[in-house]
Amino acid sequence: RQGWITGRTLRPGEGIVGHVVATGQPYLANDVANDPLFLPRVDGESGFTVHALLCVPLTVRDRVIGAIELVNKLNGAFTDADLDLLQTMAGSVAVAVENAKLYTELADFAHEVERSQAQLVQAEKMAAIGRLAASLAHEINNPLQAIHNSLHLAMLESLPEAKRHRYLAMAREEVDRLIEIIQRMLDFYRPSGGGVVQTDVNQVLQNVLAIAGKRIQHGHVRIHTRLAGDLPLIPAVPDQLAQVFLNIVINAVEAMPEGGDLRVGTLLTEDGEWILAAFRDSGPGMTPEQIANVFEPFYTTKPSGTGLGLAISYGIVERHGGTIEVSSQPRQGATFIVRLPVHPAPAKMLRGSNGAD
Numbered sequence: 001r002q003g004w005i006t007g008r009t010l011r012p013g014e015g016i017v018g019h020v021v022a023t024g025q026p027y028l029a030n031d032v033a034n035d036p037l038f039l040p041r042v043d044g045e046s047g048f049t050v051h052a053l054l055c056v057p058l059t060v061r062d063r064v065i066g067a068i069e070l071v072n073k074l075n076g077a078f079t080d081a082d083l084d085l086l087q088t089m090a091g092s093v094a095v096a097v098e099n100a101k102l103y104t105e106l107a108d109f110a111h112e113v114e115r116s117q118a119q120l121v122q123a124e125k126m127a128a129i130g131r132l133a134a135s136l137a138h139e140i141n142n143p144l145q146a147i148h149n150s151l152h153l154a155m156l157e158s159l160p161e162a163k164r165h166r167y168l169a170m171a172r173e174e175v176d177r178l179i180e181i182i183q184r185m186l187d188f189y190r191p192s193g194g195g196v197v198q199t200d201v202n203q204v205l206q207n208v209l210a211i212a213g214k215r216i217q218h219g220h221v222r223i224h225t226r227l228a229g230d231l232p233l234i235p236a237v238p239d240q241l242a243q244v245f246l247n248i249v250i251n252a253v254e255a256m257p258e259g260g261d262l263r264v265g266t267l268l269t270e271d272g273e274w275i276l277a278a279f280r281d282s283g284p285g286m287t288p289e290q291i292a293n294v295f296e297p298f299y300t301t302k303p304s305g306t307g308l309g310l311a312i313s314y315g316i317v318e319r320h321g322g323t324i325e326v327s328s329q330p331r332q333g334a335t336f337i338v339r340l341p342v343h344p345a346p347a348k349m350l351r352g353s354n355g356a357d
């Protein structure tokens with residue numbers, strides 16, 4: 001197209017534009033034919049004859065990032081007033097160009113951060129799955145070995161019937177244990193229960209204490225409740241919350257085989273953003289090493305525990321946008337605090353309701 005040149009590169013100092021960029025000074029030439037800086041070959045390329053020319057730099061914080069050039073005023077020559085006007089315009093243009101550039105850089109940066117964060121999350125997930133697979137293999141291997149041995153012994157021909165029975169019963173016990181492990185594993189990835197509803201946390205807690213009533217009674221554990229009267233309903237999956245509370249309560253009962261006290265309380269934080277449910281027992285408490293591991297799948301100190309109770313609870317609370325914390329010192333009892341947001345982020349709850357990720 002006549003009058004258009006694109007993709008041409010000028011070095012700083014080359015031609016009038018190059019001169020303006022190199023010096024940072026505006027340039028006004030009303031007779032370019034006799035101007036030593038003018039490059040006549042540009043006319044040859046554009047097919048356009050330049051007579052008068054006005055060029056100003058685009059400057060951002062003392063740095064020249066470009067130039068604007070006007071050629072051939074319709075009537076007569078460019079004036080100092082034209083120069084002033086163009087310089088004022090160039091000021092705004094320079095800021096706009098710089099902002100656009102910064103914005104692009106920022107957007108690129110944000111994108112980069114997002115990408116590396118996603119990679120981190122993925123890496124952490126892979127590591128978690130790796131740990132899980134390793135402990136699962138170990139966990140399943142033990143009962144399988146026991147079943148193998150029991151069956152082997154049960155099949156010995158000369159064996160008295162009573163012993164055969166005992167070996168078969170042992171095998172059966174181990175099979176039950178395997179089934180339980182697998183069932184809880186499934187819960188781990190596909191939490192039970194329906195969808196998200198407006199939930200009364202106190203109500204869920206009271207249901208759990210009722211459900212666990214027999215266990216609590218047999219364990220000689222005294223329950224002391226102090227439930228806040230002003231809790232708002234929060235979006236949650238009640239069955240899943242109940243599962244969390246039940247795991248914590250049963251753990252406390254199991255931690256106090258001689259009986260003891262379990263204090264259960266709820267409160268609304270002062271800013272009204274969080275509901276806290278706290279469980280403090282008078283059991284043996286935990287060492288720092290135990291505390292570091294309680295939420296790991298399969299970590300258990302009990303002969304018949306699966307070690308999944310708190311790992312499952314952790315996942316559930318996380319999907320509710322909350323946190324679960326433990327604090328304890330040996331011989332001082334253990335405290336578990338579940339923090340639930342009153343206004344959880346919708347995306348998180350969505351993931352919670354279908355269990356998939």
Ligand SMILES: Nc1ncnc2c1ncn2[C@@H]1O[C@H](COP(=O)(O)OP(=O)(O)OP(=O)(O)O)[C@@H](O)[C@H]1O
Pocket residue numbers: 247251252255281283284285286290294295299300301302304305306307308309310311333334
């Ligand atoms: N209240 C508590 N006091 C002392 N230790 C605790 C308490 N709660 C949990 N723990 C420790 O954390 C471990 C993990 O608990 P978690 O509920 O995940 O598994 P578990 O109770 O061992 O097995 P499961 O829940 O499958 O029966 C327990 O084995 C115990 O060592």
Ligand SMILES: [Mg+2]
Pocket residue numbers: 247250251305309310
């Ligand atoms: Mg448990």
